Amino acid sequence: MRLEFENWVEEVKLFSEKGDVLIQEGILCFKSGAYRGSFLLSYLAFKISLRDKLLSSNFINSKRVDQEWKGKIKGLEKEEEWEKHFDGLVFNSKEGFNIYELSEDLLKEYTYWRKKRNDCVHGKGDIFSQATVQMFWDFLRINFVRFQVLGENEYIISKLFDDFKYHNNEQSIITTIVQMAMLNKKDIINILDKVDSKIGAYFDCRDDISKIYGLDEFWKVIKNHDKDLNNAFLSFVCKDFQTFDRFNEVMPELLLMIKVYNFDFINKEVIEEILSGRFERRRMWYYTVELLKILDCETTLHIIDKITLRAPHYQPNDIEIDMLKKAGYFQSWKIRLFDQKRVDRNSSGTSYIGDWRNRVNIQVVLDNIDWDESVFNAIEKILEWDNEKHGRINSSSDYYAFLDFRSELKEKYKNNIKKCIEAYRSYDTDLYL
Numbered sequence: 128m129r130l131e132f133e134n135w136v137e138e139v140k141l142f143s144e145k146g147d148v149l150i151q152e153g154i155l156c157f158k159s160g161a162y163r164g165s166f167l168l169s170y171l172a173f174k175i176s177l178r179d180k181l182l183s184s185n186f187i188n189s190k191r192v193d194q195e196w197k198g199k200i201k202g203l204e205k206e207e208e209w210e211k212h213f214d215g216l217v218f219n220s221k222e223g224f225n226i227y228e229l230s231e232d233l234l235k236e237y238t239y240w241r242k243k244r245n246d247c248v249h250g251k252g253d254i255f256s257q258a259t260v261q262m263f264w265d266f267l268r269i270n271f272v273r274f275q276v277l278g279e280n281e282y283i284i285s286k287l288f289d290d291f292k293y294h295n296n297e298q299s300i301i302t303t304i305v306q307m308a309m310l311n312k313k314d315i316i317n318i319l320d321k322v323d324s325k326i327g328a329y330f331d332c333r334d335d336i337s338k339i340y341g342l343d344e345f346w347k348v349i350k351n352h353d354k355d356l357n358n359a360f361l362s363f364v365c366k367d368f369q370t371f372d373r374f375n376e377v378m379p380e381l382l383l384m385i386k387v388y389n390f391d392f393i394n395k396e397v398i399e400e401i402l403s404g405r406f407e408r409r410r411m412w413y414y415t416v417e418l419l420k421i422l423d424c425e426t427t428l429h430i431i432d433k434i435t436l437r438a439p440h441y442q443p444n445d446i447e448i449d450m451l452k453k454a455g456y457f458q459s460w461k462i463r464l465f466d467q468k469r470v471d472r473n474s475s476g477t478s479y480i481g482d483w484r485n486r487v488n489i490q491v492v493l494d495n496i497d498w499d500e501s502v503f504n505a506i507e508k509i510l511e512w513d514n515e516k517h518g519r520i521n522s523s524s525d526y527y528a529f530l531d532f533r534s535e536l537k538e539k540y541k542n543n544i545k546k547c548i549e550a551y552r553s554y555d556t557d558l559y560l
Contacts, residue, residue, distance in 0.1 A: 141176065142172055147176075149168050149175065150173075153172060163255040165260045167248070178203050178209060184276040218234070240266060283306065284321045286303045304349055304352055308352060308353060316359050368400050416443070416446075431455055435456070435459045461492075481512055494539075506536060
């Protein structure tokens with residue numbers, strides 16, 4: 128029967144080549160009931176794997192390692208004394224220098240299992256039972272990944288970047304993120320941030336490649352791995368609006384996920400970006416419409432009220448227009464621009480309508496409101512203005528744009544007059560039928 132620990136060993140691939148041979152033998156001993164042998168082999172697999180990882184790491188050649196410590200590390204190559212040297216490296220550090228960053232609690236657990244190992248070798252202490260081995264295996268499952276050689280996070284960062292850069296298959300990415308997922312949330316977020324920076328720098332050197340190329344598949348493997356990694360990923364993308372927007376462009380589901388996971392971010396970053404009127408990108412219409420679908424009525428009305436007269440100078444698409452219409456966006460425009468009871472706003476509203484530089488917004492508003500007397504009166508008044516009242520004209524292109532604007536206003540006015548006459552005739556005919 129296959130053990131759960133056996134599956135873990137195969138999945139995380141934390142043991143070195145020699146360590147993997149020993150842990151497999153330890154598992155076989157466990158299955159046969161030789162628990163003392165299983166414990167010793169498991170312990171040795173753990174220590175040998177840590178030694179091999181340290182000897183193969185870039186840490187040895189680090190500028191932080193002086194000759195004295197390099198000599199101590201060299202002692203790990205001595206077959207008969209390496210374990211003594213290794214424990215010396217774990218417990219002996221000098222100010223500002225550590226091979227591992229281990230908590231006091233973890234060092235106490237390490238000491239406990241080292242003593243258990245000595246008792247086991249010398250036949251001292253309690254009988255080594257199935258429970259003893261399983262407790263040690265639990266220790267490995269929780270803490271093995273915490274024995275990271277200084278800078279080992281850089282290995283995970285480098286490996287994930289290579290997985291992205293060379294379009295490695297999903298299983299290759301999973302092999303790396305299984306180890307990352309065992310770290311604390313702060314470390315995971317830091318790793319994701321650095322991987323994202325490396326990918327950004329990679330794209331900066333390749334102007335012909337889109338910055339979202341391949342991001343969806345790569346990051347989705349990370350996002351969907353498990354709940355803890357998903358939470359770390361969501362925290363990472365909430366670093367700021369620009370980061371969130373970049374990822375949400377290829378993962379539209381993120382907006383709803385963040386609403387549940389971190390609504391403060393929606394309030395302070397996304398909604399604030401909309402209310403500020405900073406519509407540098409067309410995606411701001413996307414955010415406005417998507418939020419209108421999921422926010423409560425009070426918040427929706429607040430957004431609608433604030434973005435009226437702060438809209439970008441480009442039109443929403445047909446689907447967005449339909450949603451904005453249902454949410455009362457264009458009705459809000461009509462009240463602000465044409466309501467005769469609000470003289471101050473009507474005055475500023477009329478000035479806004481008559482300014483040719485607002486022509487894009489004006490066109491879409493006039494196409495999506497019901498024309499009544501207040502609208503006709505305002506447009507009539509504007510069409511009577513002298514040219515200089517329609518906004519500053521700085522060039523011939525401005526002048527031709529202004530003429531187009533005036534022509535479009537006249538055309539809309541005539542068409543809506545015609546519609547009103549036809550509607551009146553139809554109504555009048557129905558009365559006599």
